[in-house]
Amino acid sequence: MRPFKYANASNPAAAIKIVTADPAARFLGGGTNLVDLMKEDVMHPSQLMDVTRLKFSVIEKKANGLSIGGTASNAVTANHDLVRENYPLLSMAILAGASAQIRNMATNAGNLNQRTRCTYFYDANMPCNKREPGTGCGALHGVNKNHAILGWSEKCVATYPSDMAVALAALNAVVQVEGSGNTKRNIPFADFHRLPGEHPEIDNTLKHGELITSIDLPENRLAEKSYYLKVRERSSYAFALISVAAALETNGNRIKDVRIALGGVAHKPWRARIAEQWLRGKEPTQANFRAAASAELKHAKPLGQNKYKVGLAAKAIVRALEGAMQGGTYGAMEADSTTTNQN
Amino acid sequence: MEEKSTFSDLTEAERKALEELMPDEMGEIISSGIKRRHFLKLFAVTGTSLLAANLLGIEQLMARSVPIEEQPSELIENGINVSFEVNGSTQKLTVDSRMTLLDTLRERLGLTGSKKGCDHGQCGACTVIVDDKRVLSCLTLAATCEDKRVTTIEGLATGNELHPMQASFIKHDGFQCGYCTPGQICSAVALMDEAKNGDASYVTANVREKKSAVNLSNEEIRERMSGNICRCGAYPNIVNAIREVHGDKAVAQVWQFADGTI
Numbered sequence: 001m002r003p004f005k006y007a008n009a010s011n012p013a014a015a016i017k018i019v020t021a022d023p024a025a026r027f028l029g030g031g032t033n034l035v036d037l038m039k040e041d042v043m044h045p046s047q048l049m050d051v052t053r054l055k056f057s058v059i060e061k062k063a064n065g066l067s068i069g070g071t072a073s074n075a076v077t078a079n080h081d082l083v084r085e086n087y088p089l090l091s092m093a094i095l096a097g098a099s100a101q102i103r104n105m106a107t108n109a110g111n112l113n114q115r116t117r118c119t120y121f122y123d124a125n126m127p128c129n130k131r132e133p134g135t136g137c138g139a140l141h142g143v144n145k146n147h148a149i150l151g152w153s154e155k156c157v158a159t160y161p162s163d164m165a166v167a168l169a170a171l172n173a174v175v176q177v178e179g180s181g182n183t184k185r186n187i188p189f190a191d192f193h194r195l196p197g198e199h200p201e202i203d204n205t206l207k208h209g210e211l212i213t214s215i216d217l218p219e220n221r222l223a224e225k226s227y228y229l230k231v232r233e234r235s236s237y238a239f240a241l242i243s244v245a246a247a248l249e250t251n252g253n254r255i256k257d258v259r260i261a262l263g264g265v266a267h268k269p270w271r272a273r274i275a276e277q278w279l280r281g282k283e284p285t286q287a288n289f290r291a292a293a294s295a296e297l298k299h300a301k302p303l304g305q306n307k308y309k310v311g312l313a314a315k316a317i318v319r320a321l322e323g324a325m326q327g328g329t330y331g332a333m334e335a336d337s338t339t340t341n342q343n
Numbered sequence: 344m345e346e347k348s349t350f351s352d353l354t355e356a357e358r359k360a361l362e363e364l365m366p367d368e369m370g371e372i373i374s375s376g377i378k379r380r381h382f383l384k385l386f387a388v389t390g391t392s393l394l395a396a397n398l399l400g401i402e403q404l405m406a407r408s409v410p411i412e413e414q415p416s417e418l419i420e421n422g423i424n425v426s427f428e429v430n431g432s433t434q435k436l437t438v439d440s441r442m443t444l445l446d447t448l449r450e451r452l453g454l455t456g457s458k459k460g461c462d463h464g465q466c467g468a469c470t471v472i473v474d475d476k477r478v479l480s481c482l483t484l485a486a487t488c489e490d491k492r493v494t495t496i497e498g499l500a501t502g503n504e505l506h507p508m509q510a511s512f513i514k515h516d517g518f519q520c521g522y523c524t525p526g527q528i529c530s531a532v533a534l535m536d537e538a539k540n541g542d543a544s545y546v547t548a549n550v551r552e553k554k555s556a557v558n559l560s561n562e563e564i565r566e567r568m569s570g571n572i573c574r575c576g577a578y579p580n581i582v583n584a585i586r587e588v589h590g591d592k593a594v595a596q597v598w599q600f601a602d603g604t605i
């Protein structure tokens with residue numbers, strides 16, 4: 001690891017000012033991603049500003065929703081009574097990620113800012129436009145079985161790895177940030193992460209030096225019918241091949257509101273808006289779920305080694321919606337799927 | 344080369360244990376430190392159960408018998424002064440900002456119980472408990488530990504009395520090579536608190552149902568312990584060991600020493 005200066009922030013404005021002034025400085029949350037990438041020499045900050053002791057770890061009710069602190073840990077967030085009760089989709093998604101130890105360390109802000117797990121990105125000897133702009137994308141015609149099927153560019157085909165963020169996308173979360181000179185702004189979740197386009201080195205729309213202070217969750221009526229499905233190569237402690245955050249609100253026999261977000265398919269959490277649009281006002285039947293999933297995935301562009309993801313994503317959407325219809329209880333996806341047709 | 348004695352600070356319990364086991368060697372150990380031949384003799388004179396009961400005290404002695412070099416602080420790049428508690432005693436150190444908690448425990452404090460498996464957060468061998476939560480010491484910078492309370496495998500026992508989780512791992516043979524074991528045990532100890540708190544996991548049937556305490560099924564234990572990899576595959580026995588401490592009295596011990604091997 002390369003030498004760096006370390007400071008423990010006690011005042012947000014001062015911390016933001018110091019980081020803003022030095023393009024190579026970084027905030028430090030739980031360190032579970034940044035310290036790892038520093039050991040790999042993928043990231044080499046000049047200084048780390050530890051923000052975990054700042055007063056941004058509160059989880060509290062707001063006028064029309066819930067605010068979760070940027071420095072609150074993933075574990076505390078997933079287990080908070082108000083989150084479990086009102087946003088079970090978020091609890092499930094966080095608990096699907098990493099391990100108990102890592103969730104204790106990881107902060108919510110750090111989670112949103114975690115970087116891709118593309119193996120070319122991690123290997124400093126390989127070409128990678130995200131790590132070293134202009135060197136080319138090793139994965140485009142290389143080993144790309146874990147890579148994107150939607151929204152990629154010739155410059156980068158990486159996927160964004162967070163589970164938590166997939167739920168936040170479905171929940172229409174809003175990211176609150178603070179910049180230098182006490183400037184505050186909020187970023188709707190759909191605008192937070194970005195597609196790679198010509199600039200894969202930029203993961204999201206946060207400006208250098210901007211600190212994530214909290215994430216707001218608007219109220220919804222989706223809690224009773226929410227489900228996070230994660231498909232991976234081993235049943236725990238592995239990143240998703242495909243994940244689906246699904247939530248529904250029904251009115252009688254009709255779908256009133258539906259949210260579907262996909263992980264493991266793109267450079268950002270992918271809101272399946274085509275599928276959602278297709279389902280609104282329709283009956284929550286398996287046939288409709290299937291039709292909606294294939295409408296969304298018609299636009300998929302798989303790479304050399306990941307054609308399997310297209311079919312897998314379609315099936316995962318159906319299962320996640322069925323799981324949500326069954327009350328989001330664990331194991332719902334294993335249950336006989338025909339029972340959902342009676343709803 | 345003669346090893347330096349570091350045993351003026353033996354605790355009463357440790358002194359007593361050694362005296363009981365090897366009265367003849369005691370004087371020598373106190374004057375010149377524990378040596379390999381003492382350790383071998385210890386194995387020879389102790390029955391396995393006795394050894395198990397004293398294992399931790401011995402592990403602490405062995406750890407202490409390595410003289411820990413004080414590094415001159417001018418050689419430390421970007422030195423940070425930190426003070427934190429490790430197993431009940433306050434440690435004040437100057438560390439390079441790059442130093443992880445794992446390396447600090449092992450290289451500076453002589454606590455080699457916590458293991459380095461991958462150094463990248465992928466195996467759990469380095470698991471320790473910081474402020475009552477299990478974390479990975481390989482991804483924790485020592486500089487971030489100011490004022491925190493760290494418990495490692497060396498700090499779980501009370502004197503020569505093993506922590507129930509340590510005893511249960513021995514009873515159920517929850518290891519083979521033992522490399523992952525300190526991390527497994529620290530992780531399992533913290534898990535018991537998480538279960539008491541009613542924390543949920545990915546396999547919890549319904550996260551909306553908040554219970555005061557959760558009863559962990561085998562499936563729950565497996566999911567919640569998934570951050571600790573065991574290359575030897577001792578998983579079934581690890582689950583048994585945890586189940587017993589979690590309150591399942593019916594877990595049978597699956598192994599016995601063959602006659603005449605002790």
Ligand SMILES: Cc1cc2nc3c(=O)[nH]c(=O)nc-3n(C[C@H](O)[C@H](O)[C@H](O)COP(=O)(O)OP(=O)(O)OC[C@H]3O[C@@H](n4cnc5c(N)ncnc54)[C@H](O)[C@@H]3O)c2cc1C
Nearest residue numbers: 029030031032033034097098107110111113162163212464
């Ligand atoms: C072995 C392993 C397995 C994992 N598996 C999964 C998984 O299955 N699913 C999953 O979702 N994740 C997984 N993770 C990733 C883990 O969730 C992230 O590493 C973690 O959430 C990052 O949070 P942190 O606080 O540790 O971030 P850090 O590593 O501290 O920081 C990450 C980035 O965020 C920035 N940052 C931190 N705080 C702020 C702030 N307040 N404002 C602005 N920027 C900030 C930092 O500058 C840095 O660039 C895994 C990680 C490991 C090591």
Ligand code: SF4
Nearest residue numbers: 118128137156157158
């Ligand atoms: S997919 Fe993106 S991160 Fe991976 S090698 Fe290509 S440019 Fe780098």
Ligand code: FES
Nearest residue numbers: 460461462467481
């Ligand atoms: S050494 Fe820390 S997780 Fe492997």
Ligand code: FES
Nearest residue numbers: 519521573574575
């Ligand atoms: S006992 Fe050998 S790795 Fe677990």
